[in-house]
Amino acid sequence: MEKQLDVVIIGSGTAGLSALGQVRKRTDNFLLINDGPYGTTCARVGCMPSKALIEAAELYHGRTLYEEMGFYLNGSVAVDGKAVLKRVRRLRDNFVKGVKRSTDNLDENHNIPGRATIKSPNLVEVNGQLFKTKKLIIATGSRTVVPGPWKELGDLLLTSDSIFEMEDLPESLAVAGLGAIGLELAQSFARLGVRVTGFDALHTVGGLTDPEVGKAAAEIIGREFPVHLGASVKLKKTLNNKVKVSWEGNSITVNKVLAAVGRRPNIDGLGLENLGVELDKRGLPPVNQHTLQIGDLPVFMPGDVNGRAPILHEAADDGHIAGFNAMLDSDKKHCFCRRTPIGIVFTHPNIAFAGSRFRDLHMDDALTAEEDFTKQARAKTAARNQGLLKMYASGVTGKLLGAEMIIPSGEHIAHMLSWAIQRGLTVFEMLELPFYHPVIEEGVRGALRKLASQVEKRESGPEVPLCRELPNGCLE
Amino acid sequence: MEKQLDVVIIGSGTAGLSALGQVRKRTDNFLLINDGPYGTTCARVGCMPSKALIEAAELYHGRTLYEEMGFYLNGSVAVDGKAVLKRVRRLRDNFVKGVKRSTDNLDENHNIPGRATIKSPNLVEVNGQLFKTKKLIIATGSRTVVPGPWKELGDLLLTSDSIFEMEDLPESLAVAGLGAIGLELAQSFARLGVRVTGFDALHTVGGLTDPEVGKAAAEIIGREFPVHLGASVKLKKTLNNKVKVSWEGNSITVNKVLAAVGRRPNIDGLGLENLGVELDKRGLPPVNQHTLQIGDLPVFMPGDVNGRAPILHEAADDGHIAGFNAMLDSDKKHCFCRRTPIGIVFTHPNIAFAGSRFRDLHMDDALTAEEDFTKQARAKTAARNQGLLKMYASGVTGKLLGAEMIIPSGEHIAHMLSWAIQRGLTVFEMLELPFYHPVIEEGVRGALRKLASQVEKRESGPEVPLCRELPNGCLE
Missing domain, CATH: 3.50.50.60 (FAD/NAD(P)-binding domain)
Incomplete structure (x- = not known):
């Protein structure tokens, strides 16, 4: 018996669940198929347990600064490895439980555990059963590569x-x-x-x-x-x-x-060859990153499986876009221009980038400037003064293009820079924004000033916004 | 003998030195007069030594999380109070040395230690000597109040x-x-x-x-x-x-x-009464915060002494504006609209605000939303999940107005929010900006979503920016 569905979603990870969120606003006639454990890669084995471990390690590492700060250790601080890992798993289990709440309430007409095979863009098989569907969302995620x-x-x-x-x-x-x-x-x-x-x-x-x-x-x-x-x-x-x-x-x-x-897309035995589109050398179909659609098929492919950016917030965006576009009545899909890229490695100091990577700059236009964090005042007060920030701007427009860094609080700096880049700010506009004192953000200002001086050789007035309209006090 | 100067600056703190930076670009015929120790309030007794102490205390406090994280202390961590304070002073002395470099190279024709008295807007006395000046900048700072x-x-x-x-x-x-x-x-x-x-x-x-x-x-x-x-x-x-x-x-x-x-402006015996303008009940003349000018006198009053905002970056802006406007040839002064307000208390969690304070909101228009950081995922991984973020937006335009908070990494969040406010962003525009995972910034997103849902009851599509122009992949 073939059942006719509005949407089939293969995979209940971050992308699949995000797609589901959009789909459920518009139909109840959907089916989620998931092979393997429920709970997202991020919560089960990715971002969350790693952050729990990192925070423990960073705390423990703090004792290496005791002498510099004026403390001394009478004895030792011992690591109970079993307890450390147990805490990581306890936190992880709680995060997974939170994620699973969104599928726990689905009945067997909406959620089937099993391995799906795509027979055609409108036909999916799972556990020997065939399902006809108007739209198909493929969100099978990725797995670790082991040579x-x-x-x-x-x-x-x-x-x-x-x-x-x-x-x-x-x-x-x-x-x-x-x-x-x-x-x-x-x-x-x-x-x-x-x-x-x-x-x-x-x-x-x-x-x-x-x-x-x-x-x-x-x-x-x-x-x-x-x-x-x-x-x-x-x-x-x-x-x-x-x-x-x-x-x-x-x-x-x-x-x-x-x-x-590295990680590789989960596509083995999925039946992508039955979609009727050409697959690339990795075996992946062409996916439009603005619509998440595969060619002009009623098929969408969000998340790690499309091989674009295996990070949670991109997978979630992918899923939302795929679910939204899958439910549009018209053939025309909405085009989403995506957020400015951001990447964070939660080492200490944090490694991060925002916007354009150095390797992607057009060097005939781009300016670069650096700030040495071994001399950064606020970082010195914490005895964490190490690292380097590089920032890139357009020599023509003065717009900030990107940054790469290994600096204290880099995760926060990468956010503010990616926000500025997405909003199209110039280095001059950024220099007029608030910088408290003493803060890590002042290191950003140092690099901004070096960029600004390369864009224009103007005699510098105050880096304070001039009034566009004259306020009361200025009418004299 | 009266010497005719272009500018006299009274006070070589943050505001005075910032003014000096602007003045020196345009004239060498200036005189700096400073009473008391050289080096800024911030470097000598303010932001810098306090941050050095705070960072030490925060590091030491980390041991209270040892058990939760899976570590145990065999023995104790002792505080060598003398060493802690010695380190604070050592760092402070280095910061002060850095600040003093800008006055160390001034000769006795440009820099006089002594207590200045204003005789008229164009006449200043110090150490019994009179100086005629075209412009006067009063930057005498503030001091702690002791009842x-x-x-x-x-x-x-x-x-x-x-x-x-x-x-x-x-x-x-x-x-x-x-x-x-x-x-x-x-x-x-x-x-x-x-x-x-x-x-x-x-x-x-x-x-x-x-x-x-x-x-x-x-x-x-x-x-x-x-x-x-x-x-x-x-x-x-x-x-x-x-x-x-x-x-x-x-x-x-x-x-x-x-x-x-609290702190109070240093105006005792300064001779403000000789400026010929009315003084308020604190004894302060009227200062235009956009020009730093006193009335239409050739006199400017930047920094703590004007009683507006005794924080470093505002004092520095004040000084730059005052120095810039003092050197303008015309009678017309440039009007600066100042940065969006930001305030940070470097406790842990950080206390901070950005933009409008709660008490200044017009409650007939303003919306509020809160995010409880006891449940914030990233904060949980660090066992630092406590605090509350409140954010305020206009119910009419959706623009973010302000925020108050006590949250982990509040100093960074206050920066990104004050930047967004100064750029006039709506909560909808902010939701389309990058949020990595798992980060403290996601707590901000939680509050933004609550604000957005109050502004418009629209069926929500993906929080991803739609393309304004169709990129290549969207031309079908």
Whole structure:
């Protein structure tokens, strides 16, 4: 028996649930199909448990400043690894419970656990049952990549899926891949006393593309644990159940390895080939990022599965757009221009970017300026004065284009800069905005002034907004 | 002998030095007169040493979360009070040295230490010498208020001028006045182990005007040390050289008292009465906040001395405007519309406001919304989930008007909100800006959504900006 539905959503992660939110405003005739555990990647194995671990590690790390600040430790602060990981899981379970509330109340006519196969743009099979649907939303998410040969390591090889399930902290850990996930976890475990060694095949960390910021980041992070860049590792299980990590003639032996070399879309066996559109070399169909539509099919593909930006707020936006457009009556879909890009790696100092990356700048127009946070006054008061901020602006218009950074409170600075970029502000307009004292934001002002001086060689008056209309007091 | 100058600046604090920066671009025929120590209030006794103390106290306070996070302290963390205060003074001395560089290179024709007396708008006397000047800038700053009877306590009574000079931490401290300065210092000393009791004659702390935020702040801060609001204290020296603090039938005895009941302009003996304009009941002349000019005199009055806003960035703006306008040839002065107000109390959580205060809202138009930070996800991962954010918007236009808060990272949130307010953003426009996950900024989004739902009862589409022009992918 084929049931005729308005919408089928495959996947109840962040993108699928966001799409569902839009869909439910307009129809009750929908079906959600989910394979594997309920709860989002973010809540189960991503942003949330990692942040709980990071905050614990940062707190513990604070004791390294005791002497500088005028305190002394009589004795020691011990890490109860089991308790640390238990707390991480307790918080995580609460976040997952919160996420699952949105599907818990769906009956079996609206929510089926199982693996879906797409038979055509309007036909989906799950558990041997066929469902006809007017619209289809594919939100199957992504999973961690584990290179084939590494799989032989069995449970000596961890991913972000399994690392928070550890009973206790390992004695030593090699982290292969120092992008956002690898770098956050490597620093946290190192701070908690695990002997961590980090590796990346690239010559940068945390996805930074500005070579100066990348260099600063590698140096700052590298003070806490050994970081080997440009290093491709080979992994081999030893006779005493450890892992030998080899690279360029060197080797170390560790208790565990964390594979953090990326995520890939969940499309295996999904039947994308039955959509009738050409798939690229990754096996992905063409998805319009402004509408989330696949070609002119009644099919939408939001979230990690489309391979664009595997971060929560983009997946949520994707889902909202897909769900909204799927429910439009007309063939014309609404075009959404997306938010200004922002990325944060929650190391300390934070690594972050806003707007255009350095590598994407058109260097015939772009200006760059830097601010050295080793000299930043507010950061000095906290003995956290390290890092580098690079900002980019158009030499023609003076508009802020982007920034890359490793600085204290970078997560907040990246927000304010991405907001300014999305609103199209020039560096001159930004200099007229409030800067309290003493704050990290004053470091931003330093870079803004350097950019402003390159755009115009004008004799500088006060950086205070002139009145557009004359207020009362100015009528004389 | 009378020397004819272009400009005389009285006072080399933040406002005077900012004015000097503008003046020096246009003339070398100026004279700076300064009475008392060189170096700004901020660097010597204000923002900078207090931040150094606060950061130390916050670091030390971190150990109270050890158990929650999975750590245990074998032994103790001791506070070396002398070392803590020594570090504060060392940092302060460096900041002061930095500030003094701008006057160190001035010769005796440009910089005279001494107490100036204004004889007329164009005539100033210092050390018995008269100086004729075309323009006059009065930037004599402010000083701490100490009620007359309290002066009998001698060195048992501290102010922000003297508190950082203490050799060691006192055993107990009463803090009279819980505005920004009193509250910051009270919390810091309490965290460092001093037995602190706080008092304020008002029923709020940190200058908050929103009763709900004020209540939350008093509760949160009051968990760390006793806070008595609406309490006017009487102070009396005891026979064993302590201070008896009495209020409403209660009393305690403490080692020291910090008077933090405000600051007053330095105008005594300055000769303001010789300007020929009417002085108000505080003895202050009328100053236009957009031009910093006094009436139509060739006299300008920037910084704390004008009694408007004794905070560094406003004093600096004042100085820049005054210096700029003093050097204009024409009689017409430039009108500056000032930055959106922002205020930060660097307690933890931070107390802050941006834009309009609650007490200044026109309640027939304004909407309010709140976000409870005890439930904020990111704050939970750090076990710092406490606080309240209130935001205000216009019910007619949807523009954000202001905010008051006591929340983690409030200093950064206050910046982004004050920026949004100055740029005239509506809550709808703000909801389309980037919010990463999981971040404190998502708490702001929660309040924005509550405001948006009150402005318009529209069926909500995605909170993602629609394209104004159709990008390539949308041309179908």
